[in-house]
Amino acid sequence: MKSRALLSVVGVVALLHAATGSAVAHVDYVTDGTAPGSAGELFAAVFSSPLALVLLASGGILVTVAAVGYLRFSGSLRDIEVARRTLASYRPYLPWMLRLSIGLPLVGAGFAGYLFSPSVAVNARLLQVGIGFLLLFGLATRAVAIVGLLTYLWALAGQFPDLLLASEYIAGFLGIFLVGPGQPSADMMLRRMVATEGTLLSRFQGLPKPEDVLSALGLTSEAAPLAIRAFLGANFVYLGVVQKWLQPAQAAAVVAKYDLTAVVPVSPELWVFGAGLVEAAVGVFLLTGTLTRGAAAAAFVILTTTLFGLPDDPVLAHVTLFGLSSALMVTGAGRFSLDTAVLPELHRRLGAGTTNPDPSSA
Numbered sequence: 064m065k066s067r068a069l070l071s072v073v074g075v076v077a078l079l080h081a082a083t084g085s086a087v088a089h090v091d092y093v094t095d096g097t098a099p100g101s102a103g104e105l106f107a108a109v110f111s112s113p114l115a116l117v118l119l120a121s122g123g124i125l126v127t128v129a130a131v132g133y134l135r136f137s138g139s140l141r142d143i144e145v146a147r148r149t150l151a152s153y154r155p156y157l158p159w160m161l162r163l164s165i166g167l168p169l170v171g172a173g174f175a176g177y178l179f180s181p182s183v184a185v186n187a188r189l190l191q192v193g194i195g196f197l198l199l200f201g202l203a204t205r206a207v208a209i210v211g212l213l214t215y216l217w218a219l220a221g222q223f224p225d226l227l228l229a230s231e232y233i234a235g236f237l238g239i240f241l242v243g244p245g246q247p248s249a250d251m252m253l254r255r256m257v258a259t260e261g262t263l264l265s266r267f268q269g270l271p272k273p274e275d276v277l278s279a280l281g282l283t284s285e286a287a288p289l290a291i292r293a294f295l296g297a298n299f300v301y302l303g304v305v306q307k308w309l310q311p312a313q314a315a316a317v318v319a320k321y322d323l324t325a326v327v328p329v330s331p332e333l334w335v336f337g338a339g340l341v342e343a344a345v346g347v348f349l350l351t352g353t354l355t356r357g358a359a360a361a362a363f364v365i366l367t368t369t370l371f372g373l374p375d376d377p378v379l380a381h382v383t384l385f386g387l388s389s390a391l392m393v394t395g396a397g398r399f400s401l402d403t404a405v406l407p408e409l410h411r412r413l414g415a416g417t418t419n420p421d422p423s424s425a
Contacts, residue, residue, distance in 0.1 A: 105311035108332035115333045119340070126344075130354060134406065135413040150356065153393045157287070158245025160393070162198045164386020165211070165235040169195030171379040179215060180229035181377050190214065198239065201248025205240050205273055212236035227301060231383045234294035238390065241287040243274055288397025292349040295387050299346030299362065307339025314338065321373060341365065349391070352400020359391035 109115045137143045169179075173191035177184050194214070197207045212233065219226040244250035254272075256264040277283065307314045314335040318324060323334055345365065348358035366381050366388070396402035 102309050102311060105308060105332055105336060108330065109336045112330065112333070115330070115336075118329070118333070119337070122337075131413065133354070133357070134410045138410065147356070150393050151395070155245070157390060157393055158201075158204075158239070158242045159247065160386055160390050161235060161238045161242065162201060162204070162244070162248075164383050164390070165208075165232065165239060166195040166198035168379045168382040169198070169211070171195075171382075175379070178218060178223065178226070179232055180226055181380050182225040182228055183218075183223045185218075185223070201244040201250050204244035204248060204250050208236045208239040212240070228306075229380070229383075230298045230301065231295055231387055234291045234298070234387055235383055237290040237294065238287045238387070241277075241282060241290060242284045285397065288355075288391065288394040289352075289399055291387055291394070292352060292355060292391055292396065292400075295362075295384070295391070296346040296349030296351075298384075299342050299349065301346075303339040303342030303344075303346060307335055307342065311335045317373070352396035352402045353406070355396035355400065355402050356392050359388045362388040363392070 109119075169191045172179060173188040173195065175181070176186045176188070178187050178191070194207055194211045197203060198211070215226065215229075215232050215236070253264065256262045257267050257270075259265060274283075311332070315331045318331045318334045324331060327334075329337075342365070345358050345362050348354060349362070363385065366384055369376060370378060370381065
């Protein structure tokens with residue numbers, strides 16, 4: 064009986080953590096943002112409930128056991144090694160992935176009549192469509208990425224603080240700037256014309272390449288994973304802490320609107336707290352570069368369940384998050400991460416002699 068009870072608790076926790084993904088949306092996109100409520104009331108309701116405490120503690124134990132199990136056994140599982148190598152082999156497609164992740168939603172935002180985020184109803188069609196198409200075409204890629212980044216920062220610093228909801232654009236623009244246009248792109252086609260003798264553009268062969276200039280400044284494509292995960296992680300932390308925990312009534316309105324308590328029969332407060340906890344945890348994992356590929360995969364699953372769970376949540380508003388999460392699955396953590404500084408030693412200690420060619424790129 065005890066084992067059955069334990070299995071029941073574990074099953075409910077797993078279902079809760081999977082289902083909270085469908086409440087992990089940008090709540091401003093599906094509510095009017097006027098519901099009252101306080102963080103104190105949310106925390107009081109959750110931490111005064113024995114059931115909520117049991118479920119949260121069980122979820123934390125499950126995550127810890129899964130992480131330790133991965134570090135202990137991943138070196139002996141060839142499937143993980145092959146998956147890691149395969150993902151890393153997609154690195155040449157990273158520039159195209161980033162350009163699609165930023166270009167497509169910018170074109171969509173321009174035609175839909177909002178500025179970066181559906182929460183900012185400002186018509187900047189020509190600007191956003193222009194930046195988006197140039198990125199998709201791969202023409203003057205780095206310069207256009209800087210224009211896009213400065214436009215976003217100017218709007219954010221001006222009168223549109225709600226653009227923090229779309230702060231993943233910072234990660235995307237910086238990533239594109241660091242990795243360059245890649246292939247296929249108009250920039251690479253022009254570069255080949257310059258490098259080929261006898262072409263009209265070959266007269267420009269003596270000009271320095273952008274990547275050479277950036278390399279001299281210490282800015283190479285190897286810095287892209289750090290830039291992407293830093294700002295993507297910060298975005299997830301913001302969504303979890305500010306949008307869920309500090310604005311719980313708005314998030315609870317999402318739970319009520321879609322009757323999410325019928326999916327998992329727990330209190331609306333636990334739904335909101337759990338959704339914020341999942342988002343914030345994913346953000347911290349990305350910020351610190353801990354099990355980065357796994358955290359990026361979790362982000363991808365969260366976004367997928369959001370789109371299926373909230374039918375009127377704007378798809379275009381999440382395309383950038385989808386693309387950047389996918390990019391981190393390809394690159395891994397990169398520099399200045401626990402994946403490279405701490406986890407390899409933990410893997411060696413827990414692995415008990417198993418081999419893993421690259422444990423830090425989890």
